[in-house]
Amino acid sequence: MLLALCMSINIYAQTVPVTGNVFDETGQPLVGAGVKVKGGKDAATTDVNGRFALKVPIGTTLTISYMGYNSADVQIVDIKPLTVKLTPNANSDLNEVVVIGYSTVKKATLTGSVAQVSNAEIETTKNEDIVNDLAGKLPGVRVQQNTGEPGAYNNTYDIRGFTYSGNGIVTPPLIIIDGVPQGQDVMQRLDPNDVETISILKDASAAVYGVQAANGVILVTTKKGKAGQLSISYNVTGTDQVVSDQPALASAVQWMTLTNEMSMHNAANISGGGVLIFQPSLIAQYQSGALQGTNWTAATMNKTAPEWNHSITASGGSDNIKYFLSFGYLDQDSFFVTDDENYTKYNFRSNIEAKITKRLTLTMQLAGVSDLQNAPSTGDNNVIDPMWRNAPINPVYLDNNPAYPANPGYNNYGFNNSVSEITPSQSGYTANTNKKFQGGVTLTYDVPYIDGLRAKAFFNYNYNITDNKTYNRVYTNYNEPTPGNYVAIGVGGQNGQSYVSDYYNSNYTSFLQYSLNYTHTFAKSHNITAMVLYEQQNSNGNQFSGFRYETLNSDQLAAGSTLNQTTTSSPVNPQATQSYVGTLHYDFQSKYLVDFTVRRDGSSLFPPAKQFGVFPGVTAAYRLSEESFFKEFKPLSFIDDFKLRGSYGVLGDASGAAGYNYVGGYNYPITSGVSAEYLPAGSVFDGNFVNGLGFRGLTNPNITWYTARTFDVGVDADLWKGLFEVTADYFNRDRSGLLGTQLLSLPGSVGAGLPQVNLNSDQTRGYELAITNNERIGKVGLRISGNVSYTRTMWVSYVKASQGSTYADWVNNGSLNGRYNDVWFGYGYVGQYQSFAQIRGMTVNEGGGNRGALPGDYIYQDWNNDGYFDGGDSHPIAGTNSSSGNSSTQPGLINFGLSLSATYKGFDITAQLQGAADKWIQLPLYYSYPLDHSGNTFAEFANDWHPASPTANPYNPNTVWVPGQYAYTGTNINQSALAPGGIVNAAYVRLKALDLGYTFPNKWITNKVFKSMRIFVNSYNLFTIDGKGLNGIDPEHPTDLLATEYPLTHTFSVGVNAKF
């Protein structure tokens, strides 16, 4: 009634000009907010300053709305300018500021395929490497941790699988930290407490970064100060690391039993077969406990290791000066019992923004990280490898006397003592240090007289120092051929001598950028943002290493012998790039949006005429939900926002281009493809080594980068006021000009290699889907966010010499254009022989007429049905991200993540699940050939087919067999088959992170010292569900180095976050 009255009055009321400004919760103007007469037709949109103007009668109620914010109704009471502050809609992310190339936008008006995580989401995972913190959180971002080695930062990650496709060339995405291109080693060492957001440019939105962006861009933005009182935050986390994936080793009894089996199995061999190596009476002594075997894992590795993280940040400022300061410290121990390996890292950051004049702002960014990794002198592989292989009947120390470390190899095989390998006083040590500094200064100037025009100059300097020292010491292991008679064996060093080697690398990159930015709204609804930008980058460095033998018992290079000392240096070629960038954003009422970018990139790597390339891109979006017909259509009212996106861009990639391929002449000195043991880098003349020239052969004057054309369509939808958010994308990337050599054509008698030419092309396609559910049920806040992505790559054209048959071409070349290059060729698996009768009835010749086959042996598939199992039976059996076979270091073709979080009063809990499907790995040697070189093996291999009687002749058809999971020990297996010990399914789901926190209510904090306090417990990699065939290998752990890399960890942390 009252409303009707108002309206009737208003009809006759005089209209007046009304102006107003709309701000968000932080006081920033909201651009493009809708201002509408309630119940009427007049409407306006705010301009870049958040300002609107309307002519309405006094008393009119205006509804002011902005995507992601709660609408506000304001009644006009006079003609004074209105100030409206909108509060964000708690459920919606649409108001989130998303960082894109050289700019930021609100999520609602984003036109590209960009995913972003905020600090709060990053921090729910606690890992030393910030990249691991991203696992599972972003659709299309695939992260796989390779080891938990302290200070190793060993993981593989990519965007949409772009990194791996191609000729084995692996190029990580471009990493930009606060506007500066950085190496992944810098990003990996970031303190998560410093990071505001990380956003990922996946489609043509990356085109603004041109030649480096073909594999996507990771944009990291660090925290900046905010005006206001000083706020200090202190975080401390104590962590217990637990080994995630060390397989159980065979006990002495198991090992001796299997060794006997292997010997019985090998009866047909020339010598040493067909006999028991260990008499049952001896085994019985171990069984009864009269003799004790050695558990080498327990002797070498603790089950847990501590880790401490401290971080303190200070932030605050006034309108004229704002600052963010932070300092962090990480101390991580390893599992090795001697703590021979550990890692410490210090980092600091200072972001200061000063308003010098009303129009001029100066920003200074300084950041640094200094770390030290201590490690065994020859690497973790050389600890875990012998740990696995040392004979369990041999002791760690002779007669338990630590002065006499035992030679643990069985049968005279020279395995090292794994405990000696982690004892610096015996085997020496490695100390790797990094110091990385970054300093940047920005001047921003709001140009007078032209509203919205801003000029910016930015200079940044990076300086990195790496200093890696190895002291490899000759030490002594002992044999005890007769009791009390210790025989010394020298181990380690090089040529029987201890040595120190020191590698030193320093490099710098200077980066300079000028830009002009213009923002304006025309005719109230045409919003334009334009930018022109120039940037250049220069880098240079120096690298050398020194090597001296140590004749004294010293670990100092200076104390080493000058005899046979060497200095090696791989000169670093200085490089430079220049880029010109232009961007133009246009939108109409935030309804039709389009972004154009163009970038002209130049690189010193290419011949003068080929240095520059132009890379354009366009991203566009149509917010269907802004159309009045959409809004007025009741059945769709549950859809708050509905946006269609599309993008197309041309990007470049210079990686893999052997630099200076257009230059002939000689490489001097030669650094690649040479080594002292194989082809030396020169010749010895008059007893002295003389470096030789490397002959460069033929040149390609036309070499240039390859180009990637990327296409993406997607939809973003926001339903039921943020209850559900849906993002779905389809993408396609076509690359051409991939580097290759025309092996097909040139006779070997020319005697020179063909240069790389831009020859091949491929195509990567995939899908992504992300769904988020935000809900509040009573006092419980819930958020469920899931994502899944799928990517595959195929050759479009691939030039390679014919292999002689179409089948051979198909298998070996991938040259049949249109074949997926991420196909793993191998052999099918039928099962295990169950009896001699089955072997006799076997129609397929599996090799040697099956004469050597025994029950329990693996039967491989005669895929081509020719009656023989042989090389011709190779066919696609699995998917892989590598065109070269072993995909163990790479994620699966399907990757997914799911995060669940809930809050209740002061409690919060987050669970992050992550996993991969269509992921396969090839098991390494130790998992395929138990007892290789008479070494120890894993306990599970005791579950093998074997004769019931240890002395029975296995080849006797009357022998009674005990079935098992594995073939009889000593069976040769095919590592390329989808069979036990070969290629196995490594699909997995793991609880990557579980975070449970409690924030004390403010009323408890009465002493005014704290502003707030949160305590939390966190677990990383808490549990994993994966396939049995993995034999205890962590599905993320790479198997290419025999899986003897340092294991992954799962951790338990307790921490406090206090704000002062």
Added chain:
Amino acid sequence: MKKIITVITVLMLTACSKSNLSIPPVTIIQDAQVFTSVGGIQAYFAGIYNNLPIEDTKFDLASEYNTFSFIDNINCMTGEEMNKNETGMATMSTSDATTGHTNWYDFYSVIRNANYFIQTMPQYASNFTPAQANNWIGEAYFIRAFTYFEMVKRYGGVPLILTVQNYPQVPLNQLQVPRNSEEEVYNQIGADCDLSYSLMGATSENVGRANKYVAAALKCRAMLFAGAIAKYNVKNYADPATGKRVEGIPSADAVTFYKASYNAALLVQAGGYQLNRATAATDKVGNYVNLFFDASTGNKECIFPREYSSGNSGSSIDCFLNPHQMQSAIGYTSYNDATEDLVEMFDGLPKNANGNLQTTDANGNYILYGTVPTTTQTPYSTLNTVNTSPPQGSNIVTNVTTPTSNNIMSNQYGLFQNAEPRLLASVIVPGATFKGEIIDLRRGIWTGPVGSGIPQFNTVSTTPYANNSNIVPCTASDGTPSVNIGNPAINVPAGTALLSGGQSGVYGSRNAGSISGFLVRKYADQTKPVSAVTAGGSFQPWLEIRYAEIELSRAEADWELNSLGQADVNYLQDAFTMINDIRDRAGANLLNSTADLANVNVIRNERMKELCFENKLYWDLIRWRTFDTQVSNRVWNVLNPIYVAATGQYIYDRRPYEGNNKFTFNVSSYYQQIPSSELTTNPKLIQNQ
């Protein structure tokens, strides 16, 4: 404040002006920097000599040149050595085609770099003296000849590329060059060697590089090979498109080639080269051992060495030759063991009527070698710095004590007391001393009675010690699961316990230790401590060409010329002089007269004894075309020393290797297959048949 801003702005703007994309790479240099200094030329040659296809201690059948592995040793193909890996050994004849070796390309890569030098040096000659420029051009011709010889001995006729070919400047079809005839390639090698001889100086610029006599020595080697092909090859295969005979040389040309070889040998002799007799007067063994470790110009026998140096270039030969009792941390030991067949070719050994080692007496009982031990002998404990097997199984004697008598060791040596010094310098025989230790090699211990003699074991059986209760072998060959394998220790009556296989004998499932009863000594560095035996840790030089080879080649050319009716020189007398020079230095029995040279095998066998383990005999068997008859399907003999517990003496059991390994060499394998990828890229190439 404004000043500061101005300064900052100016600084940032000036930083911009420095930008330039034309940055020359610092790691790439050009001709003008190379061909203008002696150092540049030296670097050029240093980049060629390391790729020069020399079959040194880094040569292996599976991986060929510049490899770490020495396992698939080429000498195991000839009966010089045997190898635990033998059944799995790659055969040279097929490896190129099947495993995709890049040798073909690598050879031509060296040839290209030599051709480029020959073409480019004259443009820069003014920077040097004419003698320098000529010397280097001659050196490039030598390198080309050396490389073509490596090719022709494998493939027969190959395309002769004598200028640098560039692509795409030269169209593809012109780069597809057909094979020249085998004879043309040999003629080119001869011509290049002649040019090299005339251009180069008498001394090498550096040790490790060529001089005119090195070129002559190469010519002597290559022309002898060509002569043998002309005389002994029976196959005639010509390219149907060009008519060129890619396999074989007309027999009429044999005389020409043998004479060219003979004349080249005379040039080398005139260069002052001679056999090394530095300490021959007092110590023939030591003299022979040491000559391989001296690459200096003082060693007049060393014509063309390749050297190695720590940290930059090393082979792994000591790892593979090391006796098992000196096993180093890397684990490998005695991979290549000398065969009994080679050993019994040498003089100074007791032999029976068949020329085989005399191991049995007239009654068919084993002869007991060595003396019965007395109680006053050197203590055994000097041998304790060794790596022995850990105790295995439950049937062992747990309290192994050190034997008190050194006779247990020295008696092993019984058969070899009077052996030819050259044998003892080339082969480690049981009981020989190496690196200051007696090498302890046994196959087992005879615990039975000696009384009426120990009858010979079954010489046919591959498990000769099976079910013989009188013997405790190391590594059971009887197949019964009741005894230990490995190296059981046995109480011998003297009150001591003795390992049945010794410390370097064959035992264990790894086949550690010698499998033949012998080890290789030539090139094994006896000064290297066990701890320094590492992969890539051997730096003794390789004598690719030494004067003994030249004398043997000359003797062979002499014999062949004589047999072909040539009488312009008293060739047989010349051969007699050459062989006796070799034998005198070796400490072998001298020839009495030229009548002893009736059979060419006298000269060939001398070559086998003198050049064994030097990666040469494989190619000799190829050019003599005796590979298929002499080696194919042959099981080589071993000599198993067995300790006789009752008397402390030794018996020796000579028999075919128990592993029974052998391989087949077909006549068609005399020419290697050209890699199939080359046939694809060059349709004018035809494959060998």
